[in-house]
Amino acid sequence: MGKTVLTGKHFWYGNIAIAEGAIAAGCRFFGGYPITPASEIAEHISKRFPEIGGIFVQFEDELASMAAILGASWAGAKSMTATSGPGLSLMMENLGLGVMMEVPTVVVNIQRGGPSTGLPTLTAQGDVMQAKWGSHGPYEIIALSPDSPQEAFDLTIRCFNLAEKYRVPVILLASETVGHSAGKVIVPPENEIELIDRKKPTVPPEEYLPYKPDEDLIPPMAYAGEGYAICTTGLTHNEKGYPDVSAETQEKLVRRLNDKIRKHMEEIVDVEEENMEDAKIAVVSYGQVSRPVKRAVKMAREDGIKVGSIKLITIWPFAENVIRKWAKQVELFIVPELNYGQIYLEVKREVAGNSETVLVPRMGGKLITPQEIYREIKKVSKK
Amino acid sequence: MSHKMTRGKKPLLPQELHPMDQWLRSERMPHIWCAGCGIGPTLYAWVRALDTVGIDKDKVVYVSGIGCCGRGSGYLDVDGFHTTHGRAIPFATGIKLVKPDLCVNVISGDGDIFSIGGNHFIHACRRNVDLLVICTNNFIYGMTGGQLAATTPIGDYSTTTPYGNIEPPFNTPYLADASGAVYVARWTSIHVRLLEKSIAEALRMKGFRYIEVLSPCPVNYGRRNRLREVDDIAKWFWQSSVIRHGADTREVQIEKGKPIILGNFVKREKLSYYGELKKLEEKVKRAAEAKK
Known part of the structure; x- marks a missing residue:
């Protein structure tokens, strides 16, 4: 091996x-x-x-x-x-x-x-x-x-x-x-290296319900070939995994599928904040764009501009609490991204009119340089 | 009965038992299939064959796609996966390669396997993945109400060929044969005993095995094609079928007014995909040792 x-x-x-x-x-x-x-x-x-x-x-x-x-x-x-x-x-x-x-x-x-x-x-x-x-x-x-x-x-x-x-x-x-x-x-x-493995059933097959969640909303998972006679389908299903195409079952199942993520936001969401303590301007970025942002923020700080950076490591679920929290202090959010405004819309939604939100878009093909982001920070800082 | 037989189900009185009850999720009955449908008899032949060959129920995996036949995986008391339209074969491939000791079966309809899933079918044949694929071919899209299928004979009527079908259908045994399947057979759902024997034969083999089961759909196929009565299609199968084992698959196309050729057409020896993978691993291991 x-x-x-x-x-x-x-x-x-x-x-x-x-x-x-x-x-x-x-x-x-x-x-x-x-x-x-x-x-x-x-x-x-x-x-x-x-x-x-x-x-x-x-x-x-x-x-x-x-x-x-x-x-x-x-x-x-x-x-x-x-x-x-x-x-x-x-x-x-x-x-x-x-x-x-x-x-x-x-x-x-x-x-x-x-x-x-x-x-x-x-x-x-x-x-x-x-x-x-x-x-x-x-x-x-x-x-x-x-x-x-x-x-x-x-x-x-x-x-x-x-x-x-x-x-x-x-x-x-x-x-x-x-x-x-x-x-x-x-x-x-x-x-x-910390590794997590899926939960396995702790009950014998005759008591196992493949879609009965524990308190954390996540059901334990049996594998094929273990004697649990798993029944699973893409159809709306009940806790046994049997198709049940009723509005009631749909409501219960789909709510749980969403809530098992929504109710664990704190655990899942990960961001990196830099120079945010006194920031009046925040640059929100993710992925490769975070790297030129880092440099641009440093350059602007040298000019005495109160700018910080929020780097989203988790894109989904969106770090809504983070943005909401900073929207109380930050007057303007800059969102540079290699598209025509996607995370920008999420930021704007969470800022909810409490601050201004500016998109710095690029359709792809090449990076946004630190200088371009720096110029944008300079421009808005004069407002 | 052990838990494997009942899995916590309420025990039934002897007179309530279906002969195949140990394989059924009885609490899910009645099923959705119409009177005269061929899916039930096909599954009956399949579970009898599993019994005959003596395969442990806990090791049986049933993967299906979408359509009337797709529902079957939820009626049998084995690991059942009701997947997306056409993707049963690659889904089953994932299961089989990770757990090669399992008996992995794909049982699905003609629309599922040969229209939307056609590409997966030919590639799984070519790779010779260890799967038994049974296609209940009823010449029509049953669940969606009787639209044209890739298996509808020329001239036949469907809700989307109101003036008759102009497209030639697939000759599915030929397709499987040409793509590399190691076992190819065709039966009908009224030839239950012969079908059962054929399935048992296929279950004893490794590699990609394909059995086409012609299956009546009186409601959505027969009704529009002068086979209106519940047993008209069964009669057509009975009267027109000719058993010709080893027949040249190029000559088994289904055409109205001509004999329907049934039989076990192809049986060949070939190392399965998993076997090839293990061989490859050995080769890599030997090369690494030689380097040391």
């Missing part, structure tokens, strides 16, 4: 860091389909998995990939896929099934420019809203956004932990620049 956790210091591309993060998290099933700019993840896994007893399958399309990782998870494996926008569009069908059947799994999206085939080789952050509600029906999802290879490694592990804990598909919303830029990645010793 080869080594599973490559403890030590590495110089890795973000995509390699994601693959190694998944392996370190215990992922042993990967189903995927080639797509730029995410293919290196599949390529790396295809090389690593035979060494460590994992199963890699290159499927015929993203529909099959997403379906297969759900099946693999039901058989007890930690599973994942990796894709980009056009592939994520196809995965939405079975992502919805994953939400409904409550299947822990991880979907990596290395964002590229869209709509449609868009900019296959160039970066963007246009899939933020797709990550939230790209599949039909009312549901909540968890999505994290890394800004560097190190964070890509760390957050991939966190994605698996969150998926296992809350029994949901979790999305790692990275971008081309993160996937294709190399940087230092420190992999800790195996025993220092």
Whole structure:
């Protein structure tokens, strides 16, 4: 057997860091389909998995990939896929099934420019809203956004932990620049990596109800082949897992599917705040854009501008309490993002007219530079 | 009876028991299927074959897609996965590769497997994934009310071919054969004993095994195609079918007015996908050891 956790210091591309993060998290099933700019993840896994007893399958399309990782998870494996926008569009069908059947799994999206085939080789952050509600029906999802290879490694592990804990598909919303830029990645010793595994039933099969939640709203999960005669369906179902297409059952089930995320916001939501203590201006960013923001805030602080930064590590659920809290102190929020305003709308909604919100959009293809963000901070500080 | 047999169900009186009760989630009866439907007899043949071969019920996995047949996975007392339209095969592939000791079956309809799921079917054949796929082919979209299927014979009427179908249907055994399935057979839901034998034979094999089961849909297919009575389609199957084991699959296309060829057409030996994966792992291991 080869080594599973490559403890030590590495110089890795973000995509390699994601693959190694998944392996370190215990992922042993990967189903995927080639797509730029995410293919290196599949390529790396295809090389690593035979060494460590994992199963890699290159499927015929993203529909099959997403379906297969759900099946693999039901058989007890930690599973994942990796894709980009056009592939994520196809995965939405079975992502919805994953939400409904409550299947822990991880979907990596290395964002590229869209709509449609868009900019296959160039970066963007246009899939933020797709990550939230790209599949039909009312549901909540968890999505994290890394800004560097190190964070890509760390957050991939966190994605698996969150998926296992809350029994949901979790999305790692990275971008081309993160996937294709190399940087230092420190992999800790195996025993220092905290891993979470899904809850298993503690009752005998005759008492087991596959969709009866515990107090935390999450039901324990039996695997295929353990004698529990699991019954599961994408249809609205009761606690036995039997189809029950009534308004009452729908109400109860869908509320719980949403509430198991909403009621654990505090545990799930993660942000990094810098220079916020006395800030009158706050730059809200996520993923790769957080890096030029860091520099821009430093430059503006040198000019004596009271500006701080809020970096969203969790994209979904949205850090609404954080924004609401700072809206009492901050007079103006700047939201630079590589789209035409997605997280901007969330920030604006939470600010609720208490402060001003300014969008700094770029449609993708190239980064927003520190100077551009700095100029924006300068401009609004004169208001 | 052990818990495996009852799983906490209320014990039934002997006269209330269905002969296959140990396989059923009796509390879910009545089922949704119409009188004259062929899905029930197909499942009956399947569970009898599982009994014959002696497969542990706890190791049986039933994956289905969407449609009338898709509901079957919720009626049987085994691990049942009612998935999305057309995706039963890749979903089942994920289960089987992670737990190769399980007996993983996909039982779904023709719309599910050959229209929306057609791509998955041919690729699973090509990979030779260890699955038994049974397709109940009723020539129509039953659950949605009788629309054209990829298996509807030329000239037939459906709600979306009000002037008759102009599209040639798939010859599904030929498709499976050409794509690499190791076992290919066709029966009808009225040939229950022969179907059961065929399923038992397939259950004893590894690799991708495909059985097409022609199945009457009196309500949504028969009604519009001069096969209105509940047993008209069964009669058509009975009168037109010819059993020809080992028949050339190129010659088994279903055409109205011509014999329906049934039989066990293909049986070949080939290492399954999982077998290939294990071989690959060995190769990688040996190469790593040689490096040391």
